[in-house]
Amino acid sequence: MEAIKAAELNPKFRDEVAGLLKNYDFTNCLACGMCTAGCPYSDIHENQDPRKFLRKVLLGMKEEVFSDPYIWYCTMCERCTIECPMNVNIAALVRSLRGTWDKDKIPGYLQTIAEEHKESGNQMNVDQVDYEETLEWIEEELQEELGDPNYKIPLNKEGAQYFYGFNARDIKYYPNELQTTLKIFYAAGIDYTISTKRWDATNIALFTGQNDDFVEISKPVWEEFVRLGCKEFIVTECGHAFRSMRWGYRTFWDGKEFPIRHILELLNDLVKEGKLKLDPDAITEVVTYHDPCNTARKEGVWEAPRELIRSFVKNFVDMNPNGRMNYCCGAGGGGMAMPEFNDIRKAKGKRKVDQVVATGAEIVIVPCHNCIDQFNDLNKWYEEKAKSKNMHMCTLMERALIMPEKEEA
Template identity: 55%
Template structure:
């Protein structure tokens, strides 16, 4: 370092007189069962974060040291708390297994830190209406009836019915409310796949949305008030399993509630991608990959893959239904967050920061040469749509289900029904 640079550099000053030795104990008490006392201050968390050097106030090591040192005021006012996408990429690298995403979520929800954007508004509406998109019950049923009519014509089966509120089905299928409000054509594709697989499923009648923005705000009372009624619907309908739609946020919300807060009957919680993977492997669904010949890659949503361990179902399905699958690197547990995690999409003023973070993902995709990007998460899909426009890439962004539906070889029994 030159003498000139050294003389002009201003070191960060830590005022020891402002440190509160009780703050560390308070954090430990409020973040119950989260052990962060083993931190070695080694900096591997910061090295593992893809965005620690992209913009300011995004260094996990610095934030954790503020907790350890009792820097109450500095910690509670640190922009890091909301800049962090809670993706847990730092946790993968931590030699002591300190889960930074869980710590950040807990700090958000347990210390009265103001929630930015419209997150609280959506949470309150969800509690009131029963779904994130504030869809009235009659509109929900009208949408289902419309999909039913469309599929009767498309499948050539005038007797086709969408199962809603069916008692005793093998599984209840949990939705993302956008699949009713905005993307009903995608729900139609999902139900078409279920038809060809002869799936024994039901949609919820009273509660059907598995998403939960309180996953990001960290307010556990709100989180449970939103998530519990869906589980109660599953119990009421007597299903054996809960299968969650193609959405990392919805899957993580369901798993977190089940593991930490649910005290009722036990259910396997399964991603629909795992179901697709099994159906393809056991021959329930026959597929023709030549129907998706374009270069394709797949994104690993943090909530689905790193946090919940669904490491291979998305890529197994993609490999089965496409002829030119190209892997992004790094992937699986080491994937990069798309930049919209942790509730950033609910904070409109964060878009410039989201687009800065998006560059890493853009570079990953460009390196594959893929023209189609499969994105098994609604939150991530919104981010990819924005980055596609921002960086003028021209990718085809899609969930996996439409590609699967396109690749399905119609079974003989369905062909006969069509001919009749």
């Protein structure tokens, strides 16, 4: 181990970081190592030790901090924080430090996504014509599937109960996923709307730490919700989108107050209220559930999804650990958008593969677009993982969905 020279330490660096964190006190670290013990990846690859990284910050080793790959290797999953006896939030520290980087030096294509989102209004850079044509295509498909030629996607409906914000991947790559969700909304008969102006709930600046980008991306979505006068903001199956909307709302929004809820919480309530009916005999496979860090650990949503699963899945086997204690899939913190670190992402993913294999699951419910891309990569990288199929909750629910009987004219 190299000697640390006191003359090279920057005693002001700790105050600089405290200023970035709005004077949040991260200095009460005991150096006990519980954060490193709690990190699922501290023994998977090099430069993944939260305790060492935090000590560098506290000692004023500014140059070493910004040259440490940990700053981008960290998935910001916060599992280290729940193990910390002093509740030091290392993920918040990492995000704040990332936010000091020059935007043209941010790794991968994280900043490219942010710039395109600011320009087009969505992270996939889908232009308005393609967006509206995709919605028209989904509408036509649903008219045929539902046997209802009068079916219309409720666009820009003022005063709707629910405003639905989703992931741009559902337009560019997975329109069938959006179609499935809207079919479930139809079966439940809920009052909702989709905006043609602002609809993408994701925000890549959640990972880059660039707060000016974050506000520019998310504020128009909150403003659109208020403009339409909806009652509740419902976010799709995407931990990144859900966290962006909820954390960003708490941190940056100073307008009219409104509730933001995850779609799985809504669907669970609809089942309990009898508005959605699911066949308990339709799913025969062994099923497990992945907790996205941004949904479960950071925003506290892990019980409602399991209640929903048990309402229609007979053979549900939970991962160990699960819920608040579950492991990150390995692609968090913007990992999917930094291909130069794919070997690190693959190594991290082995921990999740072992979790899944231990359940014997044939189906893994992955309620997050970012996570499901990682899970699909894990199926390619690890033969043992390829035996299980990954899908969103709504996709599995569709297999068990009992459509309401049509009223006779």
